[in-house]
Amino acid sequence: MNVSRSAAEPLLEVRALRFGWPGAPTPCLDIAHFAIAPGEAVFLHGPSGSGKSTLLSLLAGVLVAPQGQVRLRGQDWAALRGSARDAWRVAHVGYIFQQFNLLPYLSVMDNVLLPLRLSATRRAQGSRAQAEELLGRMGLGSALWSRPALQLSVGQQQRVAAARALVGRPELVIADEPTSALDEEHRNAFLDVLLQACSAHGSALVFVSHDRRIAERFARQVSLPGINAAAQEALP
Numbered sequence: 001m002n003v004s005r006s007a008a009e010p011l012l013e014v015r016a017l018r019f020g021w022p023g024a025p026t027p028c029l030d031i032a033h034f035a036i037a038p039g040e041a042v043f044l045h046g047p048s049g050s051g052k053s054t055l056l057s058l059l060a061g062v063l064v065a066p067q068g069q070v071r072l073r074g075q076d077w078a079a080l081r082g083s084a085r086d087a088w089r090v091a092h093v094g095y096i097f098q099q100f101n102l103l104p105y106l107s108v109m110d111n112v113l114l115p116l117r118l119s120a121t122r123r124a125q126g127s128r129a130q131a132e133e134l135l136g137r138m139g140l141g142s143a144l145w146s147r148p149a150l151q152l153s154v155g156q157q158q159r160v161a162a163a164r165a166l167v168g169r170p171e172l173v174i175a176d177e178p179t180s181a182l183d184e185e186h187r188n189a190f191l192d193v194l195l196q197a198c199s200a201h202g203s204a205l206v207f208v209s210h211d212r213r214i215a216e217r218f219a220r221q222v223s224l225p226g227i228n229a230a231a232q233e234a235l236p
């Protein structure tokens with residue numbers, strides 16, 4: 001997995017991607033080209049069902065498209081199999097899932113430290129002190145750190161998931177509706193921490209939300225129907 005890189009290369013590049021869910025009559029995604037530069041903050045929006053979560057899964061190699069390419073740091077996800085794909089993902093991607101995917105019986109701190117345990121690359125760029133700082137900045141004080149994740153409120157779990165995505169400074173952070181369970185005050189504080197941490201770490205951020213009030217905080221805004229020929233074909 002030694003992929004040589006030049007400074008001008010995008011961090012993430014999608015080419016001629018076509019993806020349909022099994023049994024669906026038409027493809028869900030048909031994207032000729034889409035690229036994200038290192039450190040870029042992108043707000044991805046589109047109607048419900050337009051394929052945002054599907055695209056995020058393809059960007060992070062959780063799904064692999066049978067047609068086209070998705071390359072992260074020059075590495076095509078489709079060329080990696082099983083555990084190699086998982087290792088590439090944990091080394092380079094922090095993912096805040098819509099349902100958080102915390103390990104419920106692990107403590108808050110152990111959930112956040114998981115990427116450092118699983119990846120030497122993340123471990124080299126992270127530490128327990130960094131995890132503590134991220135949790136603190138997310139408003140999750142030390143009294144919560146040894147509690148099992150399942151004992152936290154939904155809004156607190158969302159912030160634990162964000163700290164886990166940021167620890168170890170992955171080059172790409174993906175956030176799928178990460179503010180849906182937060183009130184306005186917590187949402188703004190959460191966005192401040194997420195954007196500042198990504199900027200300080202040099203991490204690119206792809207942030208999906210229905211909440212267009214957030215959009216202006218991002219340097220780049222992308223509409224999924226806008227980059228998806230499959231959606232345009234479906235228009236009357």
Ligand SMILES: Nc1ncnc2c1ncn2[C@@H]1O[C@H](COP(=O)(O)OP(=O)(O)OP(=O)(O)O)[C@@H](O)[C@H]1O
Nearest residue numbers: 021022024028046047048049050051052053054055
């Ligand atoms: N696991 C799956 N199996 C089959 N079809 C799926 C699956 N996941 C999503 N789809 C279909 O793919 C399309 C896009 O779904 P997706 O969840 O990516 O949209 P979305 O834009 O993220 O929606 P939302 O904003 O409501 O979260 C929908 O038609 C959905 O029914």
